[in-house]
Amino acid sequence: MRIETGEYMKIRHILKITYMEINQHLFNFIITTFMLGVSFGLLFISFTVLGQYGYKLIKNQSVLSVPASQLYVINLDYYKWFSLDTAKDMYEFIYSLNDKEQGICAGLSFPGALNEDIDVYCISKELLPVGKLTDTQGTAAVLEDGESVIVGYELGKRYPVGSRIVDENSGNVYNVTQVLRRGSEWLPPNAAKGGIEEAVRLDNCLIMDADAYVRTNGYLSILATSDTVYCYQPELGEEEINAYIDQKAEVYGMRVYHTISLQKAAWESLLEIPQTYSVDIGLITIMTIISVIAIFISILISNDYKKQMFGILLSCGWTGRDIRVMTLLECASRVVLALLGAILGSYFYITYAYGAENEVIHQAYFILLPVLILVAAGFLILCNSWSVHRLAIQKPKDLIGGMYKE
Amino acid sequence: MIWLKNVSKRYVGDEFDVLALNHINLEIQAGEFVAITGASGSGKSTLLNLIGCMDSASEGELYIDSLPLHQANTGKLDQIRKQYISFVFQHFALLPEFTVYENVEIPLLARSYQRKERRERIREALKRLGIEKYEKKFPDQLSGGQQQRVAIARALVADSPIILADEPTGAIDTKNTEQLMEFLSEINKNGKTVIVVTHSDFVADYAKRVIQLNDGLIIRDSGKEEKSHEKNNQ
Structure with a gap:
């Protein structure tokens, strides 16, 4: 015009x-x-x-690369996080939820920090992109690819920097980018009252999901972790998943309070x-x-x-x-x-x-x-x-x- | 030419029904200087509103230069007013927060003059009315007489063929009244049609034709009297 x-x-x-x-x-x-x-x-x-x-x-x-409606958040006994033994039980429980035949994957958006004789705890393939390891101080490896990991001192003997760790469960391969100093430990924020006794020794740990950095004294500082346990199955409904989780929980003496799909959680938040x-x-x-x-x-x-x-x-x-x-x-x-x-x-x-x-x-x-x-x-x-x-x-x-x- | 044929204006409300103009017939030729007089409520301002396209008639026909105002919608009335009419009001109707220059500029903005031409026209009009030194002042910094001159400058600057003045001297003193009427006479001599609504005989004396209204009726029209006088003499 x-x-x-x-x-x-x-x-x-x-x-x-x-x-x-x-x-x-x-x-x-x-x-x-x-x-x-x-x-x-x-x-x-x-x-x-x-x-x-x-x-x-x-x-x-969802935060992962799977549909939110099929990704479930499991609320567990919270105290289990604070003690090494119970934490181990909890990890065992979460690990047991993984079932290749049923297509169930479970894991947690938490550092896979474990001690003693269990060397590697991995979360399954679908849940890998769950978090990022960010170098906030410039001293730790920056891991944002979901494939790189930091390992503890003992584990580092078998897996030095540059080597690869294969997850036997999922078949995933991780690149070791850093090894922690001997005696490194992590005191979860909520266990502060228990002091060093409740610290998690990191000599045998594998860290793949935390906002963390290695301090100049070689200790690991974890700034922020989420403590969410996830469970994924592409077909099962909420009731079936709940039944499956309850059944496993009973075996490991865990108490599950609530399981909800992320989509439903979003609706509730709304x-x-x-x-x-x-x-x-x-x-x-x-x-x-x-x-x-x-x-x-x-x-x-x-x-x-x-x-x-x-x-x-x-x-x-x-x-x-x-x-x-x-x-x-x-x-x-x-x-x-x-x-x-x-x-x-x-x-x-x-x-x-x-x-x-x-x-x-x-x-x-x-x-x-x-x-x-x-x-x-x-x-x-x-x-x-x-x-x-x-x-x-x-x-x-x-x-x-x-x-x-x- | 302005032509009114059987024009009536009725104001109807919940508690009133007033016939402000009652079947008025009137012709005003281009270049006339007309005074409309009458008591308050006689319908003189209503008549001015109708001629100035500020209101519409309830009945009858109105023409300006053969343009039928009675058939025009609001948009068309706006256009006719823009083309033919300039107003001078009793209380000046200046925008208090705009300077003298800006107030006088308003009609020129509406008529899409270029900036340079606007400036020339404004300066010329202000000079003609002897208020050029006040162009940056605000209306409330001026006396009543000076404000009325600004209002006249604003009416002049648009170069409209018809100037309508509603009680233009109502808010100014005698000395300024005289000067103002001299200006209006001069404007009329330059070919403009000037129609003044007034109570004052002094003001009406400046006009070549006086129309007196009472209760919405024309009770005297000196223009018609002259015509019939001329006819009788012939």
Whole structure:
């Protein structure tokens, strides 16, 4: 479509008076834009946090490379983690869940740290990408490929750096990238009261899943581990899996509290959001209401000034359409600026709060971006419709109000 | 030419029903200087609103240069107003947060003049009205007389063929009233049609034709009287 010179001039004059109008009320403009931005930002953050569960739910996606609906989280007796003997029982139990014939794989997103005569504990093939070993201090091997491992001193005698360990269960091969110093041990955070007695000796361990680094004294510092036990079977339903796990648990004297598929867990998390984020939701609601009212007041209602301004403009040769475009532009400049601030601000916030590596939340962020833009567009249309309505219901002589009297 | 044929305007509300104009017939030729007088509520401002495309008639036909206002929708009325009409209001109707220059610029923006031409026209109009030194001032920094001059400059600058003034002297003193009417006379001499609504006989004396309204009816039209006088003389 070709824009005629007259039309071009018209756009310019509307832009000019819009600019003049904004410039006259700059403080008001900045405040209301800021408030709208905060409100959009909060809305966006909550959308994103909410969206990650929704995203997982819809995509049926788990942290592993298997469908979330078929990946089960097993909640066990928690104290088992803290004592070496019971930890061993637990590992034995988890190990026993693996059944090639039934296609069941089990493992844990936890360092496979074991002692004494058991040399290698591996989790099965499907569960391998469960975690990353990140070198946070620059002293440990950086393992993000799901194939590299660190081994303890004793194990290191058989598997020096550069050698390979074959998992007899799954047939996976791991590359040894580092060997721990003799006597290395790890005290799980929750066993702090038990002191060194409860530390896990790492001489025979194989570490494949932890946010860990080797300290300069050769000890291993594990910064963060997740303690989730996973179980995967591509076909079995929740009841069958539960029955299978209960049966094994009985043999190893384990107590299983709860087994739930990741997809179901995501749905439950979604339902819990109104309670978990009630303060945030309240804040968003209040901010949104305040900003909407503030903008309505400043753009449209502001006593009789705006009404008279419209009347004056009409009496000076402006058309109703010019005024509607002007109002739209004024409102749009607020919304666009606020949206821009909200997009950038909330992106930095979620990156800071949830970590730059949280792919799901970032994916949710970008998927929800159009939703926020739609919300902003809806807001814009609402404001403009209001002004159109106001103009439509009044005649120019009524708009100019007290300045034009009978 | 402005032509009104059997024009009525009725205001109807929940508790009132007022016939502001009652079957008015009127012709105003291009270049006339007309004063519309009458008591409050006689319908003079209503008449001005109709001619200025600020309101629409309940009944009858209105034409400006053969353009039928009674058949025009709001958008068309906007266009006709833009092409033909400039207003001067009793309380000036200036935007208080815009400078004198910006206020005078508003009609030119609507008519899509280039920046350079806008500047020339504004400066010329301000100079003509002797307020060029106030171009950067805001309306509330000016006296009533000066503000009314700004309002006239704003009406002049658009070069509209019809200037409508509703009680233009109502908010200014005698000295400024005289100056203002001189300006309007001068504008009229330059070929513009000037229609002034006023209570004041002093103001009406400047007009070449006086139309007096009462209860929505024209009770006196000096233009018609002259015509019939001329007819009788012939």
